[in-house]
Amino acid sequence: MEIPDRPLEIIWDITYACPLRCFHCYSESGRRPSRQLSRQDMLRVAERIVAMRPYGISLAGGEPLLADGVFEVAARMADAGIKVALFTGGWSVRPEMIDDIVRHFFRVSVSLDGATAEVHDRIRGRRGSFDRAMATLQFLDQRVGRLRRDGGDAPSFGIDCVLVRSNFHQAEDFCTRIAPRFPALGFVSLGAVVPEGLASRPGVAEHELLTDEQVGLLGSAAFAARLRSVAPPSVQVTATDNLALQMHPDRIRRGQFFPALQVEPDGAARAMPAYEGTVGNLLTDPPAELWRRAVERWHDPFVVETLTPVRTMREWADATRRIDRHFASRADRARIERRPDFLPVRP
Template identity: 25%
Template sequence: MQPVYTIFGNHKDRGREDFSHFTGEDYVNEVMNARLAPPEGLAAPLSIMWELTSKCKNRCIYCYNDSSPDRLEQLSDKRMLSLANEIIEMKPFNICLTGGEPTENSHYLDLMLLFASYGLKVSTILSGANLNSKYINIISKCVDTLQISLDGSCPEIHDSVRGRKGSFDEAINAIREFVEKGIDVRVSFASTSRNIDDFKNTYDLCKELRVTSLRTQRLARVGRAKSKTGFSFYPSEEQIDNLEKFLYENAKVRNPMIEYAEPYLHLTTGMDVGITTLARITSSGDVGISPYLEAYFGNVNEEPFQQIWNRMKKGWHNSQMYEIASKVAMDLDNMESPLEEKVYIR
């Protein structure tokens, strides 16, 4: 199994003195021993990832769902509201509003306020675009944590990765504004060949900005990153080794916390545990089990979300899903083999 590494500082409670080496087998054992996975599946997702739109001012070289300025997919106003009510009735622990750039959806703040008013834990993923005092104030009242993407320590690197000048300044301004509001700001850094050597400098910047955590991982071979052009943005093994050496050397660092994970770990753990905990809703309404698989159990434009969830709550053990996930998990080292195209599982 692929290991996941997470640097949470000194975890004496787990008997780990520094760098936590946590495998998929460890995860499965802990979940099963804690009886967190009922045989019949969960009545609702623990977490929902709702991609409100595919529109984004940036055109990131690695984007997992191929968002861009000219992609306009999103649900109708009527369906967005009815879906929000369905989600509220299902009572998930967390709803994450993302995109594309979620602020490109005119109902972003309305949906956030609605979920928060019903006591749902709301989080969001932003680039820093489109923010003004109104957005910052409302978001700060509705969320405890949010994630902002920062792919370099300077405009030259960050803007190159994200495909638009000015995106670095937007991200930095957003981080500063939300930190000042007392929000738990977490930063995501996509490790590509263009910026991975700048991770240490980005870490130093995050420390200066007082973010809570800085997360990175090996680049997932999905979306724009699985194209022939995208392959050229994969870091070399030497670059990855240098990054991991820095991570090991800073294993006890807590300000900010550094997190490093294997992006596909959930495939093997999902197949082992069998129980689905996450639901991904795309901007076009497809409902999937993973942000890294083009495998869907239905579309909310065609049937209620609860009905789709009832099919997918044990989806990792669906024979078709298991076959797709197994193929992907076994083929991760083959850079020339793209991941699955869109598949609907019934």
């Protein structure tokens, strides 16, 4: 695959505000300033994103539903003909928000990192977060089901699960115990935790990063087929090892990479979604120039030298920490140095 002349996907972490404290949080949301823009500037960023003509846009965070004006931003991008997806932890969803959610998004992913409250709440760092996520799925199920029965347009909604060692044993349970509770559920998406942000800490790498054997299993066709065989027929089940996010030089040459641009809440554009280091800001720099700089970063000698020898998940985590410290701003390096050690909590 040739490198496209624009990002095919844009992930906009529209705020770093978050009520949860996930130990594997990629953006350290809830532990740092939200950096959320004003409504006017959010709309300016939205216009710049539209100008890049991506196939899809995902609004994430943090918790995007905490961002004042998120529905207006989604509407602006959807009106331009771009499909806009939402990622939510479910904690902040209220029944009166459901109509806006189903109106403005073509796909809604509810993060669920455990098939039981015990596992999910431990990973998400807040008691009651499993119940809130399940309530959100119930709200969506009722509204989407009603729209479909009435012949109206409805988004696809489903479950997005980050697999770590302490929930890997529950992979099938999402298909057999959770999915059947929601007749209108469209998908279950399971992906290996990426050693990014807090998930790149040595303690997480040692105790919660998937083993290489687990990653190999997750990336196999047989594993995905097994999950699909036990899920309701109407539910699309996908499983991914997420190695495309590694941006390994060998994978780039083979076309096995993720041509995406990640945007921080204030409009700053990351060169590579899984690594620290920005290449400018959508509020001040031409979008095409930001993409050119991002692609250039993929081939930076330090990046190539650091990622070329990587063959294992532990080596990937080590490489992430090196790249982050090399390209992060002074303020971001200070934040990285303040990260607390990870101490595993077992039941």
